[in-house]
Amino acid sequence: MGNTLFDKIWDAHVVSSKEGFPDILYIDTHFIHEVTSPQAFDGLRKRGLPVLRPKQTVATADHNVPTWDQHLPIKEELSRYQVDMLTKNCAEFGVELYGLGHPYQGIVHVIGPELGITRPGGTYVCGDSHTSTHGAFGAIAFGIGTSQVEQVMATQCLLQSRPKRMKIEVNGKLQKGVGAKDIILYIISKTTAAGGTGYAVEYAGDTIRSLSMEGRMTICNMSIEMGARCGLIAPDDTTIEYVKGREFAPKGEEWDKAVAYWKTLYSDDDAQFDSVLSFNAEDIEPMITYGTNPGMGIGVTQHVPVTADVDPTEQKSYANSLAYMGVHDDESLIGKPIDYVFIGSCTNSRIEDLREVAAFVKGKHKADNVTVWVVPGSKQVQEQAIAEGLDKVFESAGFPLREPGCSACLGMNEDKIPAGKYCVSTSNRNFEGRQGPNSRTILASPLTAAAAAVTGKITDIRELLSEGELVG
């Protein structure tokens, strides 16, 4: 019997596999950030242990940083202390830090790939659930808790039981205005927010193959939103082209050797999956969420599902969720006024996302009732956007281009959505209060978010794209 892509990579990283114990899995690169690492560094100190492989550990500050005036000291004392703590810990333990002001600083899941640290066949972990993003390169990548951060620091390994394998295939041609974000929101609306729990998910099919690396990262990023342990996509020429020439990518002979290995990384034809789901790209509309978990998504022209149609045991939670969002049974959300638009996060803050938004908003202006934030995923994305003049396009449209960080995705740093306000957001979670206490999040693609910014309400992007205009 053949092997899945996931098993090929897992098997190549097993240090020890013993009956009754989780496997000891070798970790190629450990990404760390300011929020989930301080207690782990403390743990090492208490044990008197070093970071075993500091050169395989990469740090950045992203969650708890401002995205405006980054050259000034962080205003909020606790945030400043936490970011300073990362600097001190990295210096003490010999870990490379791409902190504020560094040309490589940015959201951990944006900088790993853009620096060529994330590569096919590797194993990557980080104290952040969206580590699944890196799976887009055909790698095993997942989020871990702080005790495990300490574990990887101390041993460069992780105790982990092998998950089950799921394949999700998407085939066919996407409609105009529909992109990677719509695909993954559509998938999660079908699987529910728990449907992937216990699985490593491989995305396959010609629609997935046709996506750029940025699109593939958007898909894998949200694997955790269906509960999956990780998501991955077999590497191909698109992947290899993306990695080639990046700062830390292999060079010369090493490169040739690496590429030869990467070409063996695919699921064999007769590989067995524990579960297989198939979807048609033609069925996918521009997607939006209406509730308080990412599984609560609908096509933009569809109506909010009726409470009576929901599983009886879940009706109370469902009704609470609609009440929180200020939406009702069978409502069409098209035309609903919104207050904020956030374009950013590890899901959608890469240069391609910014280019797509800029191409659409060029010559247009945001609606008066809306505040728009565009937050690049990294310093490099910001510099690239400026070099291409995208900042000027955004500025004329009333969308200030901010500085890199997680920003309004998680309601932790200064960028928060006020209580009761609606934010159309390109981020990944619409949980209650995720973007600030009592804020209301509507997840969408960068194009749908840009359309809402321009019209001031939930809009079907397809109606604003003229014939021949950009495709998702």
Add this chain to the structure above:
Amino acid sequence: MSTKIFKHIQSTAVPLPIENIDTDQIIPARFLKATTREGFGNNLFRDWRFDENDNPKKDFVLNNPTYSGKVLVAGKNFGCGSSREHAAWALSDYGFDAVVSSFFADIFKGNALNNGLLPVQVSDDFLAKIFDELYSDKDAQIEIDLEQQVIRISNTGDEEAFEINPYKKACLINGYDDIDYILSNKALVEEFEAKQ
């Protein structure tokens, strides 16, 4: 280093029959600025527990003096979302030793086990029985026997077996630690690295 030792508990319980409770509800991100593991219990379920002026919300179960105990009983897919271990720390710090649900998110489950907080996964039916019992008798006791892997409703005698990874079970009962285990296999790690 040893972790907290866990064998058996018998306690009253707190019912929270909501599905898909995510870790942002358990501990909102704005409280993740602390650099130690202590004190998160004060902000457990912060935005469900307190209003914008920090006054307790009367209708939330943790503010209802009727219910208390070391066991939290919650709807399915508990702990979904962010990997923040602060969620497990907050539940432990508040005083919970176990969470019972019909389904747990992966990362939360691992984090809980690494902190001596036992996630007990039961069937939908058994979960419904526990809720029924707690609503008919606030003093109903829940017993969890980790060695036997059984959860029991004391009043009715209803019980159900639950699963747990045998290694993690041994860790909880004996206070073993993952890092000690991997370090005891350090030669294998070095051997693996040498082959790369």
